[in-house]
Amino acid sequence: MTGFLLRRIGLAVFVILAVTVLVAYSVRLSGDPTAMLLTGSGNITQADIDRIRAALGVDRPFVAQYLDFLGGVLHGDLGLTFFGKTSVNALIAQALPATLLLAFLSLGLSLLISIPLGIHAAVHRGSWSDQTVRLLSLVGLSFPNFWLAMMFVLIFAITLHWLPTSGFFGASSLVMPAATLGLILCAINVRLVRGAMLETLSTQYILVARSKGLAERLVLYKHALRNCLIPILTYVGLQFGDLIGGVVIVEKVFNWPGMGSLAFDAISARDYPVIQGVVLVLATLIVLVNLAVDIAYGLVDPRVRLR
């Protein structure tokens, strides 16, 4: 077990390093931050640009810049932003909770709906309600999330004035972004739960449990559900990764101050310290979640042995 953990942790560090090198290097290929200074029709000469580049330290070789970053990371310091000289730690400390809150809420919402619905559909396989659930979930998979987000804003914010349009100002701000992401995840997860449940229901030990005369509810929710948690966990882990790094577009529509928006703006401005910090945190989180999923396998299903 210790050996397994050490190996996994070593691997995790390697993966995180590789991801940050890749992003830090490629973002420098795409241009440097001084272009942002040119946007206000400024009276700028090449000499000004060189002077500012030197002040920012981006005229040095990549390796020196990256080692600087790594040195900071070892001290828990992600550096200062190029433009405001604010601490990147502080920016991430502000954006990460917003992103995590949205991710957990939308995942929670989707599981809350999809687990009972999926089980119901599996138990009543082929019934009228099963077909409806399946068709609806397919429809749910078939439109872009930003389109749903736009429609929500149009209905609930502009027309009905029920919910705030954008930003993050208390609980009501969470409703539309979480519903947008949650509904689409729900369409995915209901299929997942249904499929896993069907598989499980046909296994020997459920038959045994049933034949022992256990209450149907107990059989379903204690024995069967526990068994199909493995595939569900795997995908929920993947979805979590997508949710923390991949909801840029929904964040933009709702002006949600999360990691996706932070990264998007930082890339347009070529604010390297912010980009590096965001990638480091996101990659670490994703790797940790995958590790946790691996370990959870063992807990949920003793048959899975940790190598």
Added chain:
Amino acid sequence: MSLALPVRGRRRSAGIRNFELIAGGILTTAMVALALVAPTLFPNVNKMDLRARLLPPFTDLAHWLGTDPLGHDVFARIATGGRISLVVGVVSVLGAVSVGTLAGLVAGYYRGIADTILMRIADIQLALPFMLMAITFIAILGPGLPILITLMIVAQWVQYARLVRGITLTLRDREFVQAARAIGVAAPVIIWKHVLPNAAGPIIVLMTLNVANNILLESSLTFVGLGVDPTVPSWGGMLADGRTYVQTAWWVTVFPGLAIMFTVLGLNLLGDWLRDRLDPTSSR
């Protein structure tokens, strides 16, 4: 992206299967056909008529789905834009499946160092948020169809590689493969005759779902200005351009939105049907 799920359902009743095949088939065929005939039907899709800007739908026979802010015919642009969606969807998936299958076969069959390298790359891929990667590389190379497709291949080949590697790993120790190896059959022949046919079903299912997924992805990236050139008619581009008109000229966004939905729905229905037919895990 996690939309492509190998859901292990069981064979469904014939009625449902037929519905999926028929509805999915009709939707997909209609969209493909429309995209194919679009250049013949609408050779002047970029023809503008500023006097006919923002005509509502169903008022003018020449523009039955209305016109956009530049006086382009919305229907002509949907038909032509479908070509972009289909090209992106199909080419990216073909690319990813070729790279992924090859890598998966090599890793699974030969194991060892090839396998280790593959799995490490897969780990890195998994920890790299796709949107972040997409934004960065599009910033470097500029937007456009080739870069978009390449990004999707880079992001998705791992799915196929893992799938094929898994299947290969289980097959390579099975008796019939061991027997073939013992009598000196060359590895490529074994892979071609014994391994690939067994992997084909799940691969095709994953492909169908990824075509659907990538059409959505293309529209999302184009929507934030990271996809195809904004002046080329594409569904994502139409949604992006129409976004600011959504309250005054709904047809500019609603019709391309529906086009995306029906196409993706059609492909998903076909994917579901194919899974029932081809995925060995669902017919066990």
Added chain:
Amino acid sequence: MALALGGALLAPGLAQAAGTLTVALASDAESWDPIDTFILDWGRVGSNIYDGLIQRTPDLKLQPGLALSWEMLDDNTRIRFKLRPNVTFHDGEPFNADAVKYSFDRLLGEEGGKGPQQANYTAIKSVEVIDDMTVDFHLGSPDPVLLTKLAGYGAMIVPPKYVEEHGEEYFNAHPCGTGPFKFVEYTPKVSLTLEANPDYWDGAPKVDKLVYRFIAEAATQVAELQSGGIDIATLVPISLLDTIKADSNLTVESITGPNAVALRFNTKDGITKDPKVRKALIEAVDREAIIEQILQGNGKPIASFQSSLSFGNDPDLKPIPYDPDAAQAALTEAGVAPGSKVELDFVGSDATFREVAQTVAAFLQGIGLDPQLKSYETNVLFKDVIPNGKTGDLFQMTWGGWTFDYDNTAYLLYHSGQYWNPYDKDQTLDDMLEKQRNTYDQDARQTILRQIADYVADQAIEMPLYNLNTIYAMNKRVHDLPPTPDIRFRFNGVTLD
């Protein structure tokens, strides 16, 4: 849903207390130090926190700010400022000649060298304190636009003790000046809150609180405006005007602004090397139609690359008229084969210009050319493609000379060796440009600037498209905000219902 509704009522962004004005800005300048940025959104905030020695009114006249008066001395090499007495910074320290010297030493010294604003003020050699309320600026080189620039961002006066005590990084995020509003709170990427400065020398503001929210998407800004989350939207594309006009609570301001839009030519290579071809391309594009149809009338035709508000604009210079037949004939005469490719480069994220680019392409197609549209990200176009001369035959440029002086456009775009001038080397132009920079005689300058515009039009160095209106939208509860062409609002006179 009950919880959600309760939350909505409490949300600060949605239900405003009486006297709070909320303004949406497209970008967060990130540093509120005056010397760090050119970003226009900085000025929209900074002008309410800080004052300069000189102020520019919304109708672009210079008036006394922290200086009561000024005079040019010693053959225009020295400017003497008499300062406004009894002014204090928000932290309580007094405004005086030392503060002025400190601010400019900082701007022109090492700290200013880390930012872009220094480049605007290099004409100032040193600042000398004469007495507590008098300072002299010694000039090292002539700059006829300097007084206007002193109303700009970089020349804002900062509190010496505050900056020294708290340090530069703290100052970036906790600005302090002499302006009508005082800093309260800043949440990066989200919002900045200011409150009224009751002791403001020009009278206390009439609103209690001023909140800026950073919203990058135009559609989101307008949605917020419609739902009451903000009072003023500063990012309003033409495509959203009908939406706003349909809402009886909202009003749109569309006024002549500083931004001119042109398609510049690659004058060095390809078919656009020939001035006759360039002129033909201009004739081929119906710019009036673009203004009427695409801009919906929210712009004006231009004959040179400047706004009609710009100093140096010649109302008698007329745009080359639309004449596709003449254009086609000229192309044939110049030996340009039908179906020749013409590449047009532009910034892809600009929704309005996307429509304009497609329209221009259609007009060029109309005279038998094969236009290719190529969109770039802002960063790539400005940092690489243009300065390194890698553009196509035509490339988009939007220029908003904040000084409203044609010098700022003409010198940077036409003088040889300039960052923005990858193709041209023209001695005639260089001479004229330098001549107007070396005189303080504004009448003489105006004459030369008009000659420059004539010359550029004659050589057809660019295709002037239009002067884009400045557009912003407000809730009707906002009163007494004068039309502001550069959206650098000062909110001290504004009242709310």
